[in-house]
Amino acid sequence: MRLAFILSEIGSGLRRNLSMVVSVILVTFVSLTFVGAAGMLQMQINQMKGYWYDKVQVAIFLCGEGSTAPGCASGPVTPEQQQGLNALLESPAVAQYINDFQFESKDEAYKHFKDQFSNSPIVDSVTPDQLPASFRINMKDPEKYQIISETFSSQPGVETVIDQRQLLERLFSVMNGASLVAVGIAGVMIVCAILLIATTIRLSAFSRRRETGIMRLVGASKTVIQLPFILEGVIAAVIGAALASGTLWAVAQFFLGDYMSRQYPDTAFISSGQTLILAPALLVLGGSLAGISSLLTLRRYLRV
Amino acid sequence: MIRFENVTKVYDQKARPALDSVTLEIDRGEFAFLVGASGSGKSTFLRLVLKEDRATSGAVYVAGQNVAKISSWRVPRLRRGIGVVFQDFRLLPQKNVFANVAFAMQVIGKSRSVIRDTVPEVLKTVGLEGKEHRMPHELSGGEQQRVAIARAVVNRPGILLADEPTGNLDPTTSMGIMGVLDKINQNGTTVVMATHDDDIVNEMRKRVVELKNGVVIRDEARALYTSMIPVVGQSRRLKDASGREAPDGGLPGKGAEGEAQR
Numbered sequence: 004m005r006l007a008f009i010l011s012e013i014g015s016g017l018r019r020n021l022s023m024v025v026s027v028i029l030v031t032f033v034s035l036t037f038v039g040a041a042g043m044l045q046m047q048i049n050q051m052k053g054y055w056y057d058k059v060q061v062a063i064f065l066c067g068e069g070s071t072a073p074g075c076a077s078g079p080v081t082p083e084q085q086q087g088l089n090a091l092l093e094s095p096a097v098a099q100y101i102n103d104f105q106f107e108s109k110d111e112a113y114k115h116f117k118d119q120f121s122n123s124p125i126v127d128s129v130t131p132d133q134l135p136a137s138f139r140i141n142m143k144d145p146e147k148y149q150i151i152s153e154t155f156s157s158q159p160g161v162e163t164v165i166d167q168r169q170l171l172e173r174l175f176s177v178m179n180g181a182s183l184v185a186v187g188i189a190g191v192m193i194v195c196a197i198l199l200i201a202t203t204i205r206l207s208a209f210s211r212r213r214e215t216g217i218m219r220l221v222g223a224s225k226t227v228i229q230l231p232f233i234l235e236g237v238i239a240a241v242i243g244a245a246l247a248s249g250t251l252w253a254v255a256q257f258f259l260g261d262y263m264s265r266q267y268p269d270t271a272f273i274s275s276g277q278t279l280i281l282a283p284a285l286l287v288l289g290g291s292l293a294g295i296s297s298l299l300t301l302r303r304y305l306r307v
Numbered sequence: 308m309i310r311f312e313n314v315t316k317v318y319d320q321k322a323r324p325a326l327d328s329v330t331l332e333i334d335r336g337e338f339a340f341l342v343g344a345s346g347s348g349k350s351t352f353l354r355l356v357l358k359e360d361r362a363t364s365g366a367v368y369v370a371g372q373n374v375a376k377i378s379s380w381r382v383p384r385l386r387r388g389i390g391v392v393f394q395d396f397r398l399l400p401q402k403n404v405f406a407n408v409a410f411a412m413q414v415i416g417k418s419r420s421v422i423r424d425t426v427p428e429v430l431k432t433v434g435l436e437g438k439e440h441r442m443p444h445e446l447s448g449g450e451q452q453r454v455a456i457a458r459a460v461v462n463r464p465g466i467l468l469a470d471e472p473t474g475n476l477d478p479t480t481s482m483g484i485m486g487v488l489d490k491i492n493q494n495g496t497t498v499v500m501a502t503h504d505d506d507i508v509n510e511m512r513k514r515v516v517e518l519k520n521g522v523v524i525r526d527e528a529r530a531l532y533t534s535m536i537p538v539v540g541q542s543r544r545l546k547d548a549s550g551r552e553a554p555d556g557g558l559p560g561k562g563a564e565g566e567a568q569r
Contacts, residue, residue, distance in 0.1 A: 222387030223414035
């Protein structure tokens with residue numbers, strides 16, 4: 004009985020200030036979409052890190068025809084120089100930092116290049132001679148890149164030492180920046196949502212002050228009086244959060260899943276299923292924000 | 308049932324207290340009028356009984372409990388034992404008569420079947436049988452106040468507080484309301500009624516507590532609205548005199564009303 008009563012009170016409250024409820028839904032929807040977008044960017048970064056960091060290596064490119072680096076003054080790398088580098092990589096001073104290393108000849112480099120850009124016309128204009136031979140080093144700790152770089156960049160026959168991770172880090176820092184912007188926008192929108200929920204609850208409490216006054220006089224408990232108002236805000240916010248979750252899922256499913264992964268087939272995008280992990284978090288966040296802000300509002304505007 | 312011990316209530320430090328060291332006891336089943344000019348402290352008295360306000364000093368006991376010692380989450384239980392009626396009825400305009408009375412039971416979690424049984428019974432007590440489905444705006448002022456009384460007593464409180472319940476009503480209608488309150492009192496409910504209506508007080512001949520500037524200046528059983536000099540012999544003679552006056556005044560009218568009620 005009491006539950007049915009509370010539900011009917013909630014229903015009448017939602018109906019009575021429908022426009023405010025709709026605006027609460029929309030504001031929570033937009034703010035939580037930004038929160039979720041930040042979350043998705045972080046997930047995407049983690050996904051790419053996991054995908055790339057295993058494959059990414061420190062590459063020591065060897066001098067080829069026409070290399071202009073100072074270490075290549077004596078022309079292309081000689082077999083002796085290459086032997087010397089190989090010995091240096093196997094020496095205990097260096098070996099303690101690396102898991103393993105491979106030599107990639109010009110022909111192998113050409114093959115990898117062809118695989119990677121198989122659907123691009125650039126393959127036709129590249130010859131094996133244009134690609135440098137390299138040592139591909141798999142580091143034990145990618146942070147120790149500096150040691151390899153210092154040891155090898157001054158060796159004869161070495162054109163340059165590149166930490167491929169750094170190339171990715173630049174991309175990740177752009178994505179991190181984007182997610183920070185998303186979080187910033189989300190923060191502002193959440194403040195809006197909280198204030199709007201507080202105003203809505205206040206209006207709702209004001210428009211029903213007759214009922215609540217009588218409830219108070221006949222000895223209704225605090226729960227029975229306040230719960231309809233709190234649930235009103237929570238329901239609106241949860242609807243907004245559900246819309247936000249749906250939007251994020253749609254973005255992952257149709258934009259990342261269908262469009263982006265066709266454009267960039269060698270990049271691992273997060274799946275739409277992964278975004279569903281965000282949904283419960285968004286629902287709880289939306290619901291608790293609304294609950295807390297309406298509780299605080301009621302404490303001021305609805306004496307019990 | 309209600310006991311005030313040296314109760315003082317100060318709203319504003321600079322102004323005089325709303326109630327000044329009031330000591331008063333109203334017994335179970337009693338019917339008492341609170342009279343006095345506006346600002347004499349009648350409403351403050353009622354508010355303190357309901358624990359809407361906290362006494363500045365002194366103790367208020369309701370049904371043997373010191374209300375200052377009731378924790379805030381148990382205040383609803385205190386209020387379930389007290390019915391309240393106001394001058395302005397305070398009905399819910401979008402609910403019909405039945406729903407208005409049922410509301411008081413719904414919000415404290417009474418079951419639908421209990422509500423279905425109790426509400427018609429209470430409406431009969433206040434003389435509103437057959438009007439369950441009327442809306443408040445379709446009722447006269449007197450009928451609206453009867454709905455308000457029904458709502459106040461539907462949970463069978465031990466105490467009924469009435470704050471000028473006849474303030475908006477004409478004398479004949481007022482007497483009808485008094486008949487209802489008297490009937491409720493006779494069923495064992497303690498009734499405390501704050502009023503300005505001298506005719507009613509004179510005709511009911513119940514206990515009168517007169518407040519002035521927050522002080523009890525008169526507390527008499529079977530008394531009149533107007534102040535009597537508190538000399539035993541004289542007050543009896545005055546009472547007798549007013550008793551003799553009554554047949555030309557409202558008493559028969561009250562009797563007729565009362566009959567009509569029942």
